[in-house]
Amino acid sequence: MGYFKAILFCVFVAFGGFLFGYDIGVISGCLIMPDFINRFGEPTGPGGAMELSSSRQSLITSLLSAGTFVGALAQALTADSLGRRASIAFWAIVFTIGVAIQAGTTYSLAQIVFGRFFAGLGVGAMSAIVPLYNGEASPKRIRGALLALYQVLIVTGLFISYCIDLGTSNLSGSASWRVPVGIQMAWGLILLSAVAVLPESPRHLLGKQKAEQARRAIAMLNNVPMNDPLVQEEMDELSEAIREENEGGKNGWIECFSHRNKLYWRTINGMMLQFIQQLNGQNFYYYYGDTFFRSAGSALSPYVIQVILGGVSVVGTIPGMYVVEKWGRRRALLIGAVWQAICAIIVGLVGHFTLAPDNTPLDQLTPRNQAGGKAFIAFAIIHVFAFNVFWGPVPWVYLGESFPLRVRPKSIALGSATNWIWNFLLGFFSPNIAAKIGSLITLIFFGMLIFGVVYVYLLVPETKGLSLEEVDEMYRSGVKPWNSSKWEPSSVHFKRLQSKEGTFAGQTTRRGNEREAELDSNLDREPVNEKSQATRPTDGA
Incomplete structure (x- = not known):
């Protein structure tokens, strides 16, 4: 539900x-x-x-x-x-x-x-x-x-x-x-x-600095109370993404x-x-x-x-x-x-x-x-x-x-x-x-x-299972389209989420729990995305 x-x-x-x-x-x-x-x-x-x-x-x-x-x-x-x-x-x-x-x-x-x-x-x-x-x-x-x-x-x-x-x-x-x-x-x-x-799009509302309305929209779309942790986590993620985008000046x-x-x-x-x-x-x-x-x-x-x-x-x-x-x-x-x-x-x-x-x-x-x-x-x-x-x-x-x-x-x-x-x-x-x-x-x-x-x-790269913010990260990573289906968001970010929330965090990545062992072995090989560690990809993204 x-x-x-x-x-x-x-x-x-x-x-x-x-x-x-x-x-x-x-x-x-x-x-x-x-x-x-x-x-x-x-x-x-x-x-x-x-x-x-x-x-x-x-x-x-x-x-x-x-x-x-x-x-x-x-x-x-x-x-x-x-x-x-x-x-x-x-x-x-x-x-x-x-x-x-x-x-x-x-x-x-x-x-x-x-x-x-x-x-x-x-x-x-x-x-x-x-x-x-x-x-x-x-x-x-x-x-x-x-x-x-x-x-x-x-x-x-x-x-x-x-x-x-x-x-x-x-x-x-x-x-x-x-x-x-x-x-x-x-x-x-x-x-x-x-x-x-x-409800209005929460991304649009945050882009217009209407934080309280955005919070209400996120709660409505995810069918949770406004004080649910998921709402604040998505607010943080979207706010950070919008802040980074606005650094580029006026868009056209x-x-x-x-x-x-x-x-x-x-x-x-x-x-x-x-x-x-x-x-x-x-x-x-x-x-x-x-x-x-x-x-x-x-x-x-x-x-x-x-x-x-x-x-x-x-x-x-x-x-x-x-x-x-x-x-x-x-x-x-x-x-x-x-x-x-x-x-x-x-x-x-x-x-x-x-x-x-x-x-x-x-x-x-x-x-x-x-x-x-x-x-x-x-x-x-x-x-x-x-x-x-x-x-x-x-x-x-x-x-x-x-x-x-x-x-x-x-x-x-x-x-x-x-x-x-x-x-x-x-x-x-x-x-x-x-x-x-x-x-x-x-x-x-x-x-x-x-x-x-x-x-x-x-x-054309694969975008299945990624939040809109993770799609941005994937393009910035420079992954080749024919390898994109294997690409994952930051492994360190994933590990932090898993230790914090258990198996639920695994569901927020493209391949979920069955990838845990492989992600462990890749920690030393994949680059750390510092900005992505500050936010949490959510099901509402």
Whole structure:
């Protein structure tokens, strides 16, 4: 029960990911609804039927991504000035206003586009605030799983939107699209209640010299009385870390790329993991899977195909929360990239050599086409499943736990903004690329996944089981990424804690009690970190 409140608060904040997933899914369904096309499309000729051209589709979908890019960067200002809690509420209001603008339109394409941009500001801001708050509020032993909640809520929102689109697709008139779009105002109002229920981040409060409020927040997050020794120990640790950070003077965007504490390496890693994540290939299936599945001989409606992909995504995130803590960040990324690369190359080659040309009637498919189509669909679904186990949650986990307090909002904002700009570019250019090379587009994703294996192995260290302050210590130590899973905080510090508190102290290190004997033998070989001896890593860090 000690972590119950922290888990509850982090689940609540992770609902910001639901906005992201729901909006992506709901608009893809609206684009093929007859009433939506009649209102916002253009005539094919004099007296001809209305159609939603590819340029208008790109405009409607991409303006959300443009807004999310701006929102992800802008939240760094509100997170520091207003605080994490008030910032969540502020951007929830912005998102709700954007949804209301969309739902209130009749025939104005400009209003739809502007509303999506405005809503995108809130979605983008949430994509950065969620890992920021959850990274600071989570107990370190379950921080990876709680940060992975963001991906869980993304795909849950995606799945729910597909189900609602399926349910409203047969409604007459504008209700077919107004209902799934307008219901998003309820999601925004849920997050708006954050001010009433969430404690502020203790790290932010201490950074603003609000020690008593920080003490209260630590006690609430760890579900202990304010006079519990754990509260004072974490206060001491955070105060020392903030004091050291403040010695560097005023922080700014440029500092995110400075050599101080290897910040340039950490910021670039956060941005690169988001870049590779977006070019994994999964979003291509989300956006255009119905088209490719039809070419593979599927007779299912686009809405049913979307529901299947959404369901597979939700199922994949469940083991993903276990994997990120059990296997660690590096191992999950490496295995996931190899797994998805295999799927991508099979989908690309099978699709290119066995599928029938587009628009071929189902009764004219050869046995070769049918067999290839089954393999195509199967490995596409496996690809989407693997993404949600590995590369879906882990880059967000890494983003939430890799930066010191003074630059954390800005560095996370840069990583989130990178995610959104590549989300926009993928959605904007993929249709034209796929029109020219068909399923071979997945070979581009194959190449990116192989690049991801190399990048992660050489440059991404393991952060599993470390407090945010210990992550700083690890980067300062200069440990090589491929050796980082064996790295421990100061052995002398660990020994002092163990003699003071017994086996409990052993639980606060990456490998715990089973490492006691090995740590004893390493005392003469590992350097002593004098500053770390003054503080105690706690479960609330």
